[in-house]
Every structure is written in structure tokens, then in C-alpha cells.
Amino acid sequence: MLPSPAPDALAHSQRVTAHLQSLIHQAGGWISFARFMEAALYAPGLGYYAAGAMKFGAAGDFVTAPELTPLFGRTLAHAIAPVLADSPEGDKTRGDILELGAGSGRLALDVLGELERLNALPARYAILEVSADLRARQQARIAQERPDLARRVVWLDALPAAFEGVILGNEVFDALPVELLHWTASGPQAHGVVEQGEGFAWQDRPIDDPALRARAAAL
Structure with a gap:
């Protein structure tokens, strides 16, 4: 019961x-x-x-992989890095990353941190987040934990008309x-x-x- x-x-x-x-x-x-x-x-x-x-983590209703370990985001970063390197967008600019529904922002931080270590940071890390509350939590967390990377992160209200890079989504389809x-x-x-x-x-x-x-x- x-x-x-x-x-x-x-x-x-x-x-x-x-x-x-x-x-x-x-x-x-x-x-x-x-x-x-x-x-x-x-x-x-x-x-x-x-x-x-x-909603996320031990104090929330459920736990996703990024909340358990940074290894999940770091592993994804190793798959993303060669894709960004092959992007033809601009002369010296790597492609973007677009994350659909970034939750607590933990995955974005882990991916960006590992891409920085690999010298493979994207030109822009875009987050499409329809929840104003989650967007505010993501902005605060990223600004607090990695203010040096926060300038690369932008939030979108709708899917871009054109996109060059990697689209990332973790446990997002069941929330559509x-x-x-x-x-x-x-x-x-x-x-x-x-x-x-x-x-x-x-x-x-x-x-x-x-x-x-x-x-x-x-x-």
C-alpha cells in the first residue's frame, strides 16, 4: 500500500x-x-x-546515470569528441552540442569537463529545456560549479532550424x-x-x- x-x-x-x-x-x-x-x-x-x-538524485523521486557517477558523461564525451572534430562548421570552430532536457545539469557539466580535458570543447553547448524551473536550476548549477565554462552554455526555447553537431538526450523520450x-x-x-x-x-x-x-x- x-x-x-x-x-x-x-x-x-x-x-x-x-x-x-x-x-x-x-x-x-x-x-x-x-x-x-x-x-x-x-x-x-x-x-x-x-x-x-x-526531482533528481537521492533527495528526489528518481536517479539517472549522471547523478550516480561522472563516468557516464565522461564516456559520452569520448564518443562526442571525434564527431565535433570532424564538423565542417566554420574554419576553426567545432560543432555544437544540443542537449534535450538537461535535468539537473549534471550531465552537461560532466561532458563539458571531459571535453575540456580532451581539448575538444564545442563552440556552444545548447540546452533545450521547456521547464522554467529546471532551466533556472541548470543555470545556477553550471554558473556555480564551472563559471569558466558557463559562457559556452546557452538555453533555447525551440529546436533550431538548422544544426551542426551532436544531439544528446538522456532519459528524455519518456517525458515527451x-x-x-x-x-x-x-x-x-x-x-x-x-x-x-x-x-x-x-x-x-x-x-x-x-x-x-x-x-x-x-x-
């Missing part, structure tokens, strides 16, 4: 529930699972990755909102979310996105 949540955690859960119910009301009583997941994870001040509580489909006797349906009592329930609807409908039909 799971333990009862602390009063502040329960109050936060109720605020998140109210926000999700408001989104469903605004959308006419139904939202896609992708929209539900996006809000549950990233709604400013409410979502799991945006509410300010510690996805569409959920349900195959029925009448074909694939969008599996979305509606209110039910004080909680939520599944409900199917026809897929209204032409591109998604075509992809589903091809499966």
Missing part, C-alpha cells in the same frame, strides 16, 4: 487536478492525451517538472507528450481524457489531425 501524501503534496495534487479539469472544460469536455500529459508535466508552477520540487490511439472495430480512434466525478476517464474520439489520421491508417 502506498503511503498517504503529505498535506502540501495533497494540496498541490488538487491544484493540478483543478487545472486539468479547467483545460478539459475550455476544450469542450475532451482533450487529447498529449495535451493532458503536457499539462501534467509542464504547466508552469504546477506540472511535475515545473513545480519546483527536487505523445498522442495515444485506440484501435476499435471502426478503426483507430484518438484516446483522450474527460472528467469523471472528481477524477478523469478515457474517451475515444475520431482523429481530427489529418497527418495523425494518415499515419494511424498506415499502421
Whole structure:
């Protein structure tokens, strides 16, 4: 049996529930699972990755490899260095690194530190981070631990239109909102979310996105 949540955690859960119910009301009583997941994870001040509580490491909810040992990032750096060296971007400029969802910033620090030791620092280490709370934590950590490397690190709000270098992502795909489909006797349906009592329930609807409908039909 799971333990009862602390009063502040329960109050936060109720605020998140109210926000999700408001989104469903605004959308006419139904939202896609992708929209539900996006809000549950990233709604400013409410979502799991945006509410300010510690998520990573021994004091958080889960531990990823970079939090356990710097060897993970250092090993990746040895694979990244020759790729950057082969980049044709500019005459003397190495390619960039783009990390998708940098968590606590630990991996970025480990990769950059080892690339520095290898004399293979990138021209720029870009981080695409949709959580304002995590972005602030990353900026503070990198500035505190490696102020000499902080000038190479930039934060992006969207994927760049063009990119030359290495794209890095560690345990990021499970945090990307996805569409959920349900195959029925009448074909694939969008599996979305509606209110039910004080909680939520599944409900199917026809897929209204032409591109998604075509992809589903091809499966």
C-alpha cells in the first residue's frame, strides 16, 4: 500500500487536478492525451517538472546515470569528441552540442569537463529545456560549479532550424507528450481524457489531425 501524501503534496495534487479539469472544460469536455500529459508535466508552477520540487538524485523521486557517477558523461564525451572534430562548421570552430532536457545539469557539466580535458570543447553547448524551473536550476548549477565554462552554455526555447553537431538526450523520450490511439472495430480512434466525478476517464474520439489520421491508417 502506498503511503498517504503529505498535506502540501495533497494540496498541490488538487491544484493540478483543478487545472486539468479547467483545460478539459475550455476544450469542450475532451482533450487529447498529449495535451493532458503536457499539462501534467509542464504547466508552469504546477506540472511535475515545473513545480519546483527536487526531482533528481537521492533527495528526489528518481536517479539517472549522471547523478550516480561522472563516468557516464565522461564516456559520452569520448564518443562526442571525434564527431565535433570532424564538423565542417566554420574554419576553426567545432560543432555544437544540443542537449534535450538537461535535468539537473549534471550531465552537461560532466561532458563539458571531459571535453575540456580532451581539448575538444564545442563552440556552444545548447540546452533545450521547456521547464522554467529546471532551466533556472541548470543555470545556477553550471554558473556555480564551472563559471569558466558557463559562457559556452546557452538555453533555447525551440529546436533550431538548422544544426551542426551532436544531439544528446538522456532519459528524455519518456517525458515527451505523445498522442495515444485506440484501435476499435471502426478503426483507430484518438484516446483522450474527460472528467469523471472528481477524477478523469478515457474517451475515444475520431482523429481530427489529418497527418495523425494518415499515419494511424498506415499502421
